[in-house]
Amino acid sequence: MTDTDPFGRAIRDHYLGERDEPLYDRDGDDVREHRIEEWYFGEHTDNAWRDQWLEGPLLEMGAGVGRDALYYQDQFKTVAIEVSEHLVETMDDRGVRDARLADMFALREYFEHDRFRSAHAIGTQVGLAGSMAGVREFLADLASVTTPDATAVLDNYAPELEATAEAFGYREDSAPGFAYRVYHLAYKGDVSRTLLFRLFSIDRLREATIGTPWEVCEHRYSDVQWRAVLEKE
Template sequence: MTDTDPFGRAIFDFQRDELEEPLIQRDGDEAHEHPMRENYFGELNSTSGERGRWLVSMLEGPLLDIGAGAGRDTLYFQEQFETVAIEVSEHLVETMRERGVTDARRADMFELRGTFERDRFRSALVYGTQLGLAGSMQGLRRFLGDLAFVTTSDATAIVDCYDPEREETADLLGYRADPTPGLAYRVMHFEYDGAIGETLLFRLFSPDRLREAAVGTGWDVAEIRRSPATPHYRAALEK
């Protein structure tokens, strides 16, 4: 493992009770402490709030958990059916394995066609707003097409994002406005224990932009669920 992954290393250290200092999200002079226990180490089950009940009702196996973090959701779903968890960070893959994830793999979410065979999964979970790392409408279409390739003809998928058409989105750290309706950017990086991570560029898509990007990929946006107090939303996709 290298020290060029402050995000993954902080979560790895947190898992081992060896956290040296807070994990920081930064954009220029603005910085926030990134919450880890509530974001990555909670427990998912069929009775753990509206989110948990909804995910359990929407997903079937085999499941691909994309950007699985510390394996919070995978740990529940692998007890129900085959679940494969992927992360681009070696630290996060090792964290998941230490926590009991049985099939944690290092893989890039934007290289699915080269990683898995056609029709490999019955459903997919892409939760954590990493969908925005597609970077553009074209990148989002390409990702959705690749996700369609590795899932069955009757597959479902759950994705999430921040809606740039909500006023509160402008309060997000790293927010950048865009004159195009339904689109914006978010720019930030992570810092931990003296290491500075690469700058992350997120494209923020409104639900209508997600629907537009899905056209021709094999997916339809079947349902949108919003968080009442935040600009965050979840989308259920169906073939």
Template sequence: MADPYGRAIRDFHRDEQDEPLIDRDGDESRDHAIEEYYFGEHTPEEWFEPRVDGPLLDIGAGAGRDALYFQERVETVALEVSEHLVTVLEERGVENARLGDMFALREQFGRDRFQAALAVGTQIQLAPSDHALREFLADLAHVTTPDGVALLHGYDPEAAVEEDVFACRSDPTSGIAHRVYHSEYEGEVGETLLFRLCSVDRLREATVGTAWHVADSRQEDVTWLAVLEKDE
């Protein structure tokens, strides 16, 4: 499968990128800010880090900013769906980089494998429905310990629509919006991505019936961060 997104980030890492990575939504396009998103200065959220006491799963690890930080003090597994990004992770010094699907965690890891997990980059909003989001949360609960904690990241639908975030579309359903775009690099076209943006309130509703509850959340411009803890 074509992977212009991962290949462009790999080329940037190797100082071999001669053309921009383009995100395209119909006639609208933008240059993807690779350096800013994946290689700039970064420190994990101070209000999440103290909750991490054991093995950590970095879901959608990108170029490894969080994995490189956390592996200095806890066992860290970096999960990526792109072979090119797994290569970047390994070349940057991530000790345990895995190729895998974030929506198939039970198939890749055993019960109670991790004490903590994070998914920073809004990738959880690739879940196409509330049901799919609940399934992801259930799988995440399965692979984390009873005292597990998770940090999730997403676009706030109302703020994203108001601020005209690239490729964002409103939805009549309360607490929901969408983003639709694909990436292009050196003539290679990637698959179209459909993000279902949900609010923290919708996330809170999605935890019902799972082992999780939203313990804390924060708004950051057009995105939110939410810490999930296990129910006692």
């Protein structure tokens, strides 16, 4: 099978009303249908705790089809990035004013120093760094493209919570505070590369900020995830 961005293509087809097959997440014999409408095309949910930390110019990483960017751009300058051309095109169609094809794990290649006042990545994308060394490199890059007084809001699955073990594609890790999720996506006969999400606890996130300008100033838990606010020291 070829890797032709089945994820982005399925979401694009859904937006255009042309999707006649499901997008599947697959982990060996385990299969679930990706809930595209529910997960990507809802309205921005009011979240005063999260939104109080965000100011413009804002960098939204892993912006999907622009659900949150459409809200934030009416508050302040917002740049929304994705690695899928299909998703960037869909954001454009939906009215996102500054949607760009860019990799959140190579931010210095796309943006100048001190470009953003805040940053936002909700959807556990930070786990795609793959390793804690990758997380540290990401935080260093994010520090470079944000102002000295910047804030960032990130989330991830929380291996410190028992319920997280039920997450799709979950893999245990013998090291405390760590786990993985591993699966791929399939749509109309095309299969994505295998996605490897590194799961790490809030305490491990704090360790990852050592040597970077960031510190974890607040966090909250949902059933299986944490959401954290980082500020520059």
